[in-house]
Amino acid sequence: MLTDLALSGAKRATAGILPLDYEREGVEVEHFGEHLVLVDDAGARVAEIEITRVELTPFAEVGWEFADAEGEGYKSTAEWRETHRGYWAGLGYEVEDSTTVVCLWFRLIPPTPPLHDPRHGSTGFTDPPT
Numbered sequence: 001m002l003t004d005l006a007l008s009g010a011k012r013a014t015a016g017i018l019p020l021d022y023e024r025e026g027v028e029v030e031h032f033g034e035h036l037v038l039v040d041d042a043g044a045r046v047a048e049i050e051i052t053r054v055e056l057t058p059f060a061e062v063g064w065e066f067a068d069a070e071g072e073g074y075k076s077t078a079e080w081r082e083t084h085r086g087y088w089a090g091l092g093y094e095v096e097d098s099t100t101v102v103c104l105w106f107r108l109i110p111p112t113p114p115l116h117d118p119r120h121g122s123t124g125f126t127d128p129p130t
Contacts (some may be wrong), residue, residue, distance in 0.1 A: 003038050011071035018100035053105035060097035097127045
């Protein structure tokens with residue numbers, strides 16, 4: 001579902017918790033310009049995204065701009081907080097108002113066309129002159 005929202009353009013941001021999703025996993029925070037692969041439920045590559053903005057924000061200070069950019073239909077930041085607090089609690093992590101949220105904004109990278117276009121019988125390369 002979240003991948004579908006990203007593919008449709010509705011989802012332009014996503015959140016992680018610094019202590020849970022990064023520090024505990026030993027993973028560095030994404031950076032501006034970084035490219036990431038989106039996968040489907042089966043683990044197959046479906047798209048590529050580019051990180052366009054990264055903010056580390058206390059949970060209680062995540063604003064409407066970010067909540068709306070997540071594209072999941074939140075009506076308020078309070079609803080965003082309630083939903084995310086419940087999600088992370090379900091993973092065994094109790095979020096405090098001071099917990100650092102990694103707010104990532106991204107853009108979908110358009111797919112590149114294949115080099116070989118069977119409609120034209122060409123690989124995109126030309127033979128050298130003889």
